[in-house]
Amino acid sequence: MHPTRHAPALPLRRLCATLCVLSLSAPALGARTAAPVPAPAPEAVAAQLRDAALAGHDIAYAWVSELTSRFGPRPAGSVNERQAAEWAAARFKELGFENVHIESFPVTAWVRGAESAQIISPLTQPLVVAALGESPPTPAAGLEGEVVMFASFDALKGAPAGSLSGKIAMVARRMVRTQDGAGYGAAVVARIDGPGEAARRGAIAFLLRSVGTDSHRLAHTGTTRYVDGRVPVPAFALSGPDADQIERLAALGETVRVRLHSSASYVQDAHSQNVIADVRGRERPQEVVLLGAHLDSWDQGTGAVDDGTGMAIIIAAAKLIRDAPQRPRRTVRVVLFGSEEVAQPVAPYGAFGGHAYAGSHKAELATHVLVGESDSGADRVYRLELPQAVVQGEFAKTALRVLDPIGVFGTLRPPEDAGTDVGPSVEAGVPAFALNQDASGYFDIHHTADDTLDKIDQEQLDQNVAAWAALVWLAADSDVDFRTRAGTSPPQP
Amino acid sequence: MHPTRHAPALPLRRLCATLCVLSLSAPALGARTAAPVPAPAPEAVAAQLRDAALAGHDIAYAWVSELTSRFGPRPAGSVNERQAAEWAAARFKELGFENVHIESFPVTAWVRGAESAQIISPLTQPLVVAALGESPPTPAAGLEGEVVMFASFDALKGAPAGSLSGKIAMVARRMVRTQDGAGYGAAVVARIDGPGEAARRGAIAFLLRSVGTDSHRLAHTGTTRYVDGRVPVPAFALSGPDADQIERLAALGETVRVRLHSSASYVQDAHSQNVIADVRGRERPQEVVLLGAHLDSWDQGTGAVDDGTGMAIIIAAAKLIRDAPQRPRRTVRVVLFGSEEVAQPVAPYGAFGGHAYAGSHKAELATHVLVGESDSGADRVYRLELPQAVVQGEFAKTALRVLDPIGVFGTLRPPEDAGTDVGPSVEAGVPAFALNQDASGYFDIHHTADDTLDKIDQEQLDQNVAAWAALVWLAADSDVDFRTRAGTSPPQP
Numbered sequence: 001m002h003p004t005r006h007a008p009a010l011p012l013r014r015l016c017a018t019l020c021v022l023s024l025s026a027p028a029l030g031a032r033t034a035a036p037v038p039a040p041a042p043e044a045v046a047a048q049l050r051d052a053a054l055a056g057h058d059i060a061y062a063w064v065s066e067l068t069s070r071f072g073p074r075p076a077g078s079v080n081e082r083q084a085a086e087w088a089a090a091r092f093k094e095l096g097f098e099n100v101h102i103e104s105f106p107v108t109a110w111v112r113g114a115e116s117a118q119i120i121s122p123l124t125q126p127l128v129v130a131a132l133g134e135s136p137p138t139p140a141a142g143l144e145g146e147v148v149m150f151a152s153f154d155a156l157k158g159a160p161a162g163s164l165s166g167k168i169a170m171v172a173r174r175m176v177r178t179q180d181g182a183g184y185g186a187a188v189v190a191r192i193d194g195p196g197e198a199a200r201r202g203a204i205a206f207l208l209r210s211v212g213t214d215s216h217r218l219a220h221t222g223t224t225r226y227v228d229g230r231v232p233v234p235a236f237a238l239s240g241p242d243a244d245q246i247e248r249l250a251a252l253g254e255t256v257r258v259r260l261h262s263s264a265s266y267v268q269d270a271h272s273q274n275v276i277a278d279v280r281g282r283e284r285p286q287e288v289v290l291l292g293a294h295l296d297s298w299d300q301g302t303g304a305v306d307d308g309t310g311m312a313i314i315i316a317a318a319k320l321i322r323d324a325p326q327r328p329r330r331t332v333r334v335v336l337f338g339s340e341e342v343a344q345p346v347a348p349y350g351a352f353g354g355h356a357y358a359g360s361h362k363a364e365l366a367t368h369v370l371v372g373e374s375d376s377g378a379d380r381v382y383r384l385e386l387p388q389a390v391v392q393g394e395f396a397k398t399a400l401r402v403l404d405p406i407g408v409f410g411t412l413r414p415p416e417d418a419g420t421d422v423g424p425s426v427e428a429g430v431p432a433f434a435l436n437q438d439a440s441g442y443f444d445i446h447h448t449a450d451d452t453l454d455k456i457d458q459e460q461l462d463q464n465v466a467a468w469a470a471l472v473w474l475a476a477d478s479d480v481d482f483r484t485r486a487g488t489s490p491p492q493p
Numbered sequence: 494m495h496p497t498r499h500a501p502a503l504p505l506r507r508l509c510a511t512l513c514v515l516s517l518s519a520p521a522l523g524a525r526t527a528a529p530v531p532a533p534a535p536e537a538v539a540a541q542l543r544d545a546a547l548a549g550h551d552i553a554y555a556w557v558s559e560l561t562s563r564f565g566p567r568p569a570g571s572v573n574e575r576q577a578a579e580w581a582a583a584r585f586k587e588l589g590f591e592n593v594h595i596e597s598f599p600v601t602a603w604v605r606g607a608e609s610a611q612i613i614s615p616l617t618q619p620l621v622v623a624a625l626g627e628s629p630p631t632p633a634a635g636l637e638g639e640v641v642m643f644a645s646f647d648a649l650k651g652a653p654a655g656s657l658s659g660k661i662a663m664v665a666r667r668m669v670r671t672q673d674g675a676g677y678g679a680a681v682v683a684r685i686d687g688p689g690e691a692a693r694r695g696a697i698a699f700l701l702r703s704v705g706t707d708s709h710r711l712a713h714t715g716t717t718r719y720v721d722g723r724v725p726v727p728a729f730a731l732s733g734p735d736a737d738q739i740e741r742l743a744a745l746g747e748t749v750r751v752r753l754h755s756s757a758s759y760v761q762d763a764h765s766q767n768v769i770a771d772v773r774g775r776e777r778p779q780e781v782v783l784l785g786a787h788l789d790s791w792d793q794g795t796g797a798v799d800d801g802t803g804m805a806i807i808i809a810a811a812k813l814i815r816d817a818p819q820r821p822r823r824t825v826r827v828v829l830f831g832s833e834e835v836a837q838p839v840a841p842y843g844a845f846g847g848h849a850y851a852g853s854h855k856a857e858l859a860t861h862v863l864v865g866e867s868d869s870g871a872d873r874v875y876r877l878e879l880p881q882a883v884v885q886g887e888f889a890k891t892a893l894r895v896l897d898p899i900g901v902f903g904t905l906r907p908p909e910d911a912g913t914d915v916g917p918s919v920e921a922g923v924p925a926f927a928l929n930q931d932a933s934g935y936f937d938i939h940h941t942a943d944d945t946l947d948k949i950d951q952e953q954l955d956q957n958v959a960a961w962a963a964l965v966w967l968a969a970d971s972d973v974d975f976r977t978r979a980g981t982s983p984p985q986p
Contacts, residue, residue, distance in 0.1 A: 217942035301710070
């Protein structure tokens with residue numbers, strides 16, 4: 001199980017049993033006395049929400065378990081995605097959320113077909129591949145060609161025009177494992193732009209060593225870019241061991257020929273949807289703290305970690321906040337975005353649910369006070385990033401006092417990338433925070449068939465919920481202006 | 494990487510650097526002086542072979558790397574298996590082995606076709622399956638049915654006749670992870686006999702939770718049993734997460750229907766082969782210490798661990814013995830068995846290369862003094878098992894003095910199962926030893942597409958070669974009768 005490889009040095013529950021007792025000096029949630037007592041300070045409520053999440057009584061695991069079991073993979077624009085959205089909306093209503101509704105938008109859906117690959121010379125051997133998202137089909141009989149290998153994407157871009165005519169271009173570069181996921185960004189450009197660059201040089205197909213860090217016979221799919229409305233050549237990710245094999249044959253001096261087949265197709269008039277649910281604020285309900293995750297998933301796994309976990313975290317955190325004795329001042333909004341994974345043939349190419357939300361809620365974005373997204377796996381949160389305006393203020397100090405006992409530290413830098421779904425809102429000026437998850441093991445399973453429920457460690461999941469519930473409570477119950485550092489943070493009751 | 498998860502507590506090379514220096518009090522191999530000196534004692538030679546293997550200068554890793562790269566998967570009766578055998582024979586000759594030859598025998602080969610599976614109700618979801626070896630194809634359009642789940646194979650056997658008519662029987666039992674691999678034996682009976690028992694009760698197909706210990710979307714194939722010359726229904730292994738998914742849907746109260754397809758086929762007039770190579774003994778060449786491993790592999794991976802590693806270990810050990818300044822008294826024979834993995838439609842059902850060898854060498858088995866097989870993965874050896882006649886004698890004491898520094902201890906029990914390939918020879922009365930490998934992680938990749946070169950840890954491989962070279966030298970240079978405990982062990986020169 002991957003998550004346990006990256007378990008924190010101290011068991012969180014035990015760590016918190018030692019340290020979190022400090023927070024109990026505040027009145028217990030829900031305590032009843034005859035005489036009126038002051039409401040607990042926001043920091044005390046945040047600590048209590050944190051501890052309630054750590055106690056494991058939240059709904060996160062049950063939610064992702066039932067979601068993935070009932071609906072399995074949820075490709076953008078699919079029936080499974082739509083049914084999962086309808087189920088999620090019904091569950092939100094049962095859980096007591098407000099303003100629950102579905103916002104639909106049109107997409108071009110990409111549908112994986114049958115696919116296969118083989119080395120056909122100098123030996124015959126099946127290869128484990130996955131067509132990249134949006135990749136066009138091969139001819140029905142497949143296509144064959146000699147593999148021309150490049151050590152990096154830059155090396156491919158250095159190949160002369162016409163030099164790949166009739167060949168299959170392959171980029172063999174390995175993704176670097178990093179805790180913050182930055183190795184993905186450095187590698188994924190080859191997946192996004194590789195088919196186009198290969199085609200420009202005459203290649204008939206594109207092969208990529210999977211953008212992943214594992215060593216299993218599982219290929220990592222992912223989106224690639226439309227060029228002038230189409231992905232120009234069939235493109236496939238190879239599993240790591242299959243890329244190794246082609247490299248070794250080349251090192252033995254062999255010319256490697258492969259056969260590729262895919263019957264992928266497109267549905268031009270499909271629809272995807274965002275699911276919205278609010279915990280309405282008690283004083284300034286028009287001010288929104290938005291929590292995002294995405295409901296669609298790649299088609300090979302069941303999207304348990306990407307991004308069932310993210311949804312489970314933000315829903316469970318919002319539900320804890322909803323069930324607190326007093327609502328926060330501001331509204332907490334949960335958005336389950338549709339169609340995050342799949343590019344579109346026209347600009348904007350990706351983050352389609354995110355663009356749809358920022359478009360249809362354009363007028364409200366000015367009163368969106370803060371956004372955050374959970375979409376980096378199922379491992380624990382280890383770092384808090386806040387908008388530049390508040391990284392050194394009282395809000396940050398308070399938040400880190402509450403988060404430090406569960407192993408979350410702070411940084412003076414704002415998020416470099418708050419997330420794909422909230423990206424369009426951030427571009428429109430909404431400040432973003434990030435609760436960075438340890439992504440060391442995430443790219444072992446990211447975008448593979450291995451993204452299934454068993455990869456989720458329930459204790460890590462609870463720690464995420466604890467961090468989100470505490471931080472979001474503090475932001476939603478404050479009057480901090482995260483754009484300009486105005487306001488006191490957090491206010492005393 | 495699986496093997497490193499099970500790394501020994503102490504690095505072997507460092508451990509041996511501390512302890513193995515003791516063995517250097519014997520004259521160094523190959524030392525030359527003007528006056529004749531006594532040949533080194535067998536124990537000293539064994540220690541020196543052990544240390545040479547640990548130094549990593551043996552051919553094991555290079556051998557398995559080139560084998561798996563050049564020939565990939567080597568299913569019994571396939572072109573790849575035959576070409577690999579021819580290559581191996583040529584390599585044996587280059588390495589200076591004697592009596593190198595190939596012994597061919599007829600087999601019915603089973604060929605995996607296209608295969609797929611989906612849940613079709615209550616949701617649609619692809620399932621990761623692998624047809625079991627020898628499993629017949631489905632109808633071309635596939636077959637569909639309701640899944641009837643059994644918690645164990647015994648529960649299936651308790652179902653009344655006719656109770657599974659038109660249904661698909663599924664055994665959901667999980668294999669238990671054990672160091673000695675015994676969990677496999679307890680689980681595999683459902684794979685061997687499940688299709689027959691399901692068919693007897695009317696089932697149209699058989700599904701099995703993979704006999705494996707991982708949690709990846711990779712199904713573990715393996716042989717099943719012919720009943721009256723045929724496997725009665727199509728049979729598939731499900732990956733662990735796919736079995737989980739069906740179990741969860743059942744727990745949610747859903748009736749699960751699946752569609753199964755396989756175009757597997759048989760080649761009735763195929764041939765497989767054993768490859769034989771000797772290091773001829775200097776005094777009693779007719780007495781043979783036989784080292785076995787198998788050349789065929791399952792078709793999804795490249796048979797790197799099962800059993801490329803086993804071949805690499807015994808070849809490297811025999812090569813070290815061959816290159817010692819003096820040959821051992823007895824012959825050391827390496828046999829690379831063909832067609833180990835695949836059952837046959839007529840008795841004897843399995844171990845076909847092993848049966849072929851025991852049949853064609855029947856007259857020689859009386860002078861086969863000892864046999865051993867390496868076929869339990871790529872992890873380190875941790876225990877020596879010897880024939881009952883010698884477990885308490887001088888031979889065992891000497892062997893354990895040499896093996897203790899590399900983390901191998903002894904036991905008073907003889908091998909329960911010396912291995913599939915040598916099984917027929919053992920049944921014919923040849924004594925067997927075993928160098929037990931730590932199999933804790935072996936069944937994470939056994940019989941899956943994940944059985945590829947990257948799973949081999951070179952330091953663990955070297956430790957195996959060290960153990961085999963040392964033990965086999967002691968046996969081959971002795972006059973011990975492993976059948977009856979006669980002889981002195983090891984003799985002094």
